[in-house]
Amino acid sequence: MSLEGKLALVTGGGRGIGKAIALKLASQGADVIVNFFRHRDTAQETAGEIEALGVKAETVRANVGDPAKIDEMFDTISTKFGRLDIFISNAASGVGRPITELDVKAWEWTMDINARALLLCSQRAAKLMSGRGGKIVSISSLGSSFVLPNYTLVGVSKAALEALTRYLAIEFASQNICVNAVAASAVETEALKFYFKEGMAQEGHHLTPAGRMVAPEDVANVVSFLCSEEALMIRGQTIVVDGGTSVGLLALAGKGG
Template sequence: MGVLDARTATVRTTGRLAGKTALVTGGSRGIGRGIAERLAREGARVAVHYGGNETAAKETVTAIEAAGGEAFAIGRELGTPGDAAALWAAFDEAADGLDILVNNAGTGARRPFATIDEEEYDRVFAVNTKAPFFLAQQGVDRLRDGGRIINVSTGLSKAALMPETIAYAMSKGALDVFTRYLSKVLGPRRITVNAVAPGIVDTDMNAGWLRGNEKALASSAALSALGGVGTPAEIADVVAFLASDDARWVTGHWIDATGGSLA
């Protein structure tokens, strides 16, 4: 057995998620990539979903495998008719059953209320709210009893800190309601459903207004009680906890992972 093979075997047999299969939507970049890599380090086999950036998804899979984990990529655009069915069909070609579904994929530009048109509004809700609903609905037969559904929300659904994110925050607010109700629906099967709410995180999605802008960075850091901007790894650690057996008695919950920005 080679060094990499030995390391892989160790990860798969000793990690908290050894023997589990996870699907992370939007798993090729940012928070999604952080989550995919974290779950893989815990021993899960991870389906890395991407919408259009195949290169980034392959890079994520390669990074997971180089660290001794196991992953595969699935490319399907969300927010389009039949997106959930198409994604699950691709998943079924590579995996038999699911233990952890992480609805992370999201979209939404910073745009003033007066400038948002119907097409953009519909797109935001199609990706952020509709896709998680139907992915869960069509995925529950694949999800094993005692499984996990983790929805990535936002602190902006609880506090109007950035008025220019109004449509995005609304779509995530609906996702929060979905989380609570679905926890009741799936509770009899011991499937937990929770939402993790990041604050401002240093990702590609926020790069345009955050990176290289000292004023924006300072004001963003000032919002946090911990005095900083979040990283994908910090959000991924919370998701990993919820995916583990340690969180088996936590469900229907909205977890503030904003670094105290709402305190």
């Protein structure tokens, strides 16, 4: 098990992609701190599943859109463990509306949670990784590079997240902290249902050359690799996990007519 003895923090780790990542890291031997905000029950269930894999699990509540709550969360981790090896910036939120209906409140909410949290959490995480090195992986989406319906705010926040990932990778490189992003296409989770209602899943199958939608575990597998020593020379990259959707767009368009 390649991550034995490591301590990981996964924001939004209670459900969806974050849960799959938390479980994957745990299966590799890492102890996992599951951050959650609105869903304590699911976070505690996930912690139970992590412990069943024979490693330690903790849950910590924090709204990563709030700098004071980020500080509280890292103060807790600092006091309790005094270290961190892996930080996964996965928690995300957003407002899915047409551009004409976007306001400052929606912009700030989305950017604070999806982009600023990576900056503030990475600053604190790097201190806990000081002298030991570490891995930081941020979770992005294809909406950072491609236009999806009513996805403006989230897409823009994910573009910021990917750019920040590059800057973090270079500035932290000398501290032996590897920073990368994983960008997934639509993944079948509760969040997807929340944003796009029904229909998206079916469309997702049709648009994926690999023949099925990306599953949370597909994303988790790549995150786990980026957290391993095998990925040491990958820095500041955004690895796309989309079953070929983005590079296959023109081929699919041709097939359609």
